[in-house]
Structures are given as structure tokens and as C-alpha cells.
Amino acid sequence: MAPFPRWLPQPRLTLVLVLVWLLLNNSLGPGHILLGLLLGWVIPLFTQRFWPETLQFHAPLTLLRFVGVVLWDILVANLTVARLILGQPGQLKPAFFEVPLDLKGEIGISLLANTISLTPGTVSLELSPDHASLLVHALDAPDPDALVQEIKERYEAPLKKVFEPCSPSS
Amino acid sequence: MLAIVLNIAFALVAVAIALGFWRLLVGPSAPDRILALDTLAINAIALLILLGIRLGSGLYFEAALLIALIGFVSTVALCKYLLRGDIID
Amino acid sequence: MLELLLSLLILAGAIFTFIGALGLARLPDFYTRLHAPTKATTLGVGSLLIASTIYFSTQGSGVSLHEILVTLFLFITAPVSAHLLAKAALHLKVPRVGQRAAPGDSPQ
Numbered sequence: 532m533a534p535f536p537r538w539l540p541q542p543r544l545t546l547v548l549v550l551v552w553l554l555l556n557n558s559l560g561p562g563h564i565l566l567g568l569l570l571g572w573v574i575p576l577f578t579q580r581f582w583p584e585t586l587q588f589h590a591p592l593t594l595l596r597f598v599g600v601v602l603w604d605i606l607v608a609n610l611t612v613a614r615l616i617l618g619q620p621g622q623l624k625p626a627f628f629e630v631p632l633d634l635k636g637e638i639g640i641s642l643l644a645n646t647i648s649l650t651p652g653t654v655s656l657e658l659s660p661d662h663a664s665l666l667v668h669a670l671d672a673p674d675p676d677a678l679v680q681e682i683k684e685r686y687e688a689p690l691k692k693v694f695e696p697c698s699p700s701s
Numbered sequence: 702m703l704a705i706v707l708n709i710a711f712a713l714v715a716v717a718i719a720l721g722f723w724r725l726l727v728g729p730s731a732p733d734r735i736l737a738l739d740t741l742a743i744n745a746i747a748l749l750i751l752l753g754i755r756l757g758s759g760l761y762f763e764a765a766l767l768i769a770l771i772g773f774v775s776t777v778a779l780c781k782y783l784l785r786g787d788i789i790d
Numbered sequence: 791m792l793e794l795l796l797s798l799l800i801l802a803g804a805i806f807t808f809i810g811a812l813g814l815a816r817l818p819d820f821y822t823r824l825h826a827p828t829k830a831t832t833l834g835v836g837s838l839l840i841a842s843t844i845y846f847s848t849q850g851s852g853v854s855l856h857e858i859l860v861t862l863f864l865f866i867t868a869p870v871s872a873h874l875l876a877k878a879a880l881h882l883k884v885p886r887v888g889q890r891a892a893p894g895d896s897p898q
Contacts, residue, residue, distance in 0.1 A: 557759075557856040609806065609833040612825060616813040625822050625886075648869030651829040654821075655869075656876040668876070670825045706797040710804035717811030717830075724814050724823075732879040733820055739871055740814050740827040743835060746860065747807045750838045751800070754845050759854065762842075766860050773867040780874035784881050 540579055545571035590693050597689040604650045604685075612651040615671050627656075628675040629664045630682055639694040640665070646686050653678070707755050714751065718744045735779045742772025792848060796841050803838035810834060819886045820879050824872055831868045836861055 539545065545568075552567035553559060575582075588594055615623060630647075634640050640662060644655040647667055657666040672678050721744060725737035746765045753761035810830025817823045839857040846854035 551859065554856050554859050557854055605832050609829055612813075612829055613806065613809045616809055616816065616826075621818070623818075623822065625819075627821075644873065645866075645869040648828060648872045649832060649865065651825060651832065654824050654828065654872050654876060656873070657880060668821050668824070670822055702797055703793050703800075706800050710800050713804040713808040717808045720811040720815040730820060730879070730882065730884045732875050732882065732884055733823065735878070736820070736823060736827060736875055737814065739875070740811060740830060743827060743831050743864070744807060744811065746864075747803065747830075747835050747838055750835070750842050750857075751804075754800070754842055757849070759846060762856055762860070766863070769860055769863050769867070773863075773871060776871040777874055780871070780878045783878040784874075 539572070539575075541575040541582060544575045544582075547571075548574055588693055593689050594693045597686075597693070600685065600689075601646055601650065608651045612670060615652075623671045624673050626669050626672040626675045628667055628669070628672070628679060629659075630667055630679050630687075631664045632662065633683075633687060634691055634695065635662070636694055639690050642694075643687055643690055646690075647682060653682070707751060710751055711748075711755075714744055714748050718748070731783055732780075735776060735783075738779075739772060739776045742768055742776075745772075792844070796845060799837045799841035799844070803834045803836070803841065806830060806834035806837070820884045821876070821886050824876060824879075828868050828872050831864045835864060 548571035549564070549567040552570055553563060556563045632640060632643075634643060640658065644658065644665060647653050647655040647665070652671065653667055653669045655665055655667050658664075659666070667682070669675065669678055718741060721737050721741040725734055725741070728734055745768050749761045749765040749768065753759065753765075807830050810826045813826035813829070814823055817826065839861045843855060843857045846857075
């Protein structure tokens with residue numbers, strides 16, 4: 532991907548900022564668009580130091596499908612957890628388990644951890660200091676190993692494809 | 702029909718807030734109480750959105766956004782305090 | 791038709807918010823209670839906000855989409871606060887019920 536010009540270091544951030552500004556004002560008036568463009572241009576210039584690396588999306592379609600899968604899982608898992616809460620809390624089998632990580636980058640790992648927390652029924656607790664595994668707590672997991680497999684196949688594989696396609700698989 | 706559903710929804714969210722307060726009072730640990738506060742903030746957002754629909758006013762949106770912001774920042778600050786004994790490090 | 795859709799969304803949102811709080815009050819230990827707010831946020835407040843968007847967009851004063859911002863914000867912040875709460879609980883060694891011992895018992 533070609534580096535972006537100096538006067539516009541983060542075009543995607545600019546786009547997001549303009550969109551957020553327009554949503555915040557809830558209008559499409561020309562004044563708001565102008566002010567939004569001005570803010571979207573100035574803020575990345577001033578916060579350049581917080582963005583040492585530019586993000587690269589290698590497989591946009593995979594990312595889109597990933598978002599769809601996560602939204603669907605949130606819906607399904609919500610119903611499951613609602614049933615668990617309304618049922619017998621004494622019969623729950625909560626479990627701590629570790630998910631070994633193939634992802635290396637910080638963005639990939641944080642996205643994976645957030646995905647695990649967002650889908651109800653599992654919460655990511657702690658990243659090991661060497662970034663090799665993630666401690667996860669599940670509300671009801673009779674078989675933690677199957678859950679680990681599911682997380683790795685369903686969430687980690689697409690994230691790895693999007694953010695780290697060329698790194699060797701461990 | 703919408704009015705009836707709104708009333709039921711108000712009742713449910715009110716009970717949810719009462720349960721949150723119960724957890725806030727009972728504890729037993731500090732993270733439990735912070736969790737209860739976080740849940741209360743989210744329930745307050747739900748209540749404000751319902752109120753906005755009921756009164757047909759868009760003014761409550763800003764309040765909901767502010768409560769979301771303050772709820773998140775206060776949760777993070779309290780957790781930081783528990784983790785480090787200090788908020789800014 | 792529209793009213794039916796709105797009613798369903800509002801009812802679903804309120805019920806999920808309620809179930810989240812019920813889980814907070816009812817589940818046995820802190821780590822299981824941690825699952826309640828992430829749930830109430832994602833589906834409960836999410837569907838309430840969708841209902842609000844539809845309601846205000848059909849009021850005749852143009853499309854109203856700014857509720858999406860609250861949803862987006864909650865979706866981004868909910869995992870972060872859950873993670874920090876769990877870290878704090880592990881740090882304080884909050885007791886738990888459960889058959890399995892945690893692998894990272896005292897990570898700090």
C-alpha cells in the first residue's frame with residue numbers, strides 16, 4: 532500500500548472522524564460537512580505521534596464476513612446465556628481455560644480478546660506476559676477443549692488472515 | 702400498543718435497576734460493586750432511551766451518550782485504583 | 791406493522807436488560823456475574839437503540855441515526871471494562887465457585 536501524503540497522514544481516520552461528526556450532529560448540512568472535514572483533517576495531524584504504524588487490511592471480504600459471524604454469534608449466544616440465567620444457576624459449570632494464540636500483532640490479539648468478551652458466555656481475563664496465550668472464563672463449559680477449538684477456528688483464523696497473512700504459522 | 706409495551710419496558714428496566722442496587726449494597730467484593738455500578742450506568746442509558754421514545758424528544762440522546770462516557774471512564778478509573786492503588790501511573 | 795416491529799424491539803431490549811441484571815443478582819460468584827453486563831449491553835441496549843432510530847426516523851423530521859454512536863461506543867467499551875474488572879478481581883484474588891482451578895491463579 533502506498534504511503535499517504537504528509538498533509539493527510541490517515542485518510543481512513545479522517546473519514547471516520549467526518550462520519551462521527553455528522554452522526555453526532557445528526558445532519559447533513561453543508562456547514563457540518565465543512566466543519567467535519569476540517570476536524571477530520573486537523574486531528575490526525577495533531578495526533579500523528581499516537582499512530583506509529585498504519586493498519587493494513589489484507590482481506591477486506593474476510594473481515595466483513597467476520598463481522599457478520601460475530602454479530603450472529605452475539606445474537607445466538609445471548610439467547611443461550613439468557614436461558615442459563617433463567618435456569619438453575621447451581622448446575623452451571625463455569626471454567627477457566629487458556630487459549631493458545633497464533634496471532635502475534637497487538638491489534639489482532641486485542642481484537643480477538645474483545646470479540647471473546649463481546650460474545651456472551653465467554654470473557655477474556657488476562658493475556659500472558661509473553662503474548663502466547665489468553666486466559667478465558669466461560670459461564671457454562673462442560674467441554675472447554677471444544678470451546679478452545681471453536682474460538683480458534685471461528686474467530687482467530689479469519690483475524691489472522693486479515694492482519695497477519697504472511698507470518699509463519701506456529 | 703406501543704404505550705403498553707413502553708410501560709412494561711419501563712417496569713422491567715426499573716426492576717433491573719433495583720437488582721443492580723441490591724448487588725451494589727450486598728457486594729461482597731469491591732469488583733462486584735464496580736460491576737454493579739457499570740450495569741447501573743447501562744440500565745440508566747436504557748431508561749433514558751425509553752424516556753426519549755415515550756416523550757418523543759431527541760434531547761435525551763445527549764444525556765445517554767454522556768452517561769455512557771462517564772460510566773466507562775469511572776469503571777476504568779476504579780479498576781485502575783484496585784489494580785495499582787493509584788489512578789494515574 | 792411498524793408499531794409491531796417497534797414493540798418487539800423495545801420488549802426484547804427491556805427483557806434482555808432485565809435478564810442481565812437478574813444474572814448480576816443471581817449468579818453464584820464474581821466471574822460468572824461478569825457475564826451479565828456484557829450481555830445487557832450488547833443485545834438489550836442495542837435493540838432499544840435500533841427501536842429509537844426507527845421511531846425517530848419515521849417521525850417525519852428526517853433520518854435520525856445518531857443513536858448508532860451510543861451503540862458503537864458501548865460495543866467498543868464493554869469488553870474493555872469487562873477485561874479490566876476481571877484483571878482487578880484476579881489481582882485481589884476474589885474467591886470463586888467452580889470445579890476447575892484457574893491455570894493463572896496469581897498472575898500478578
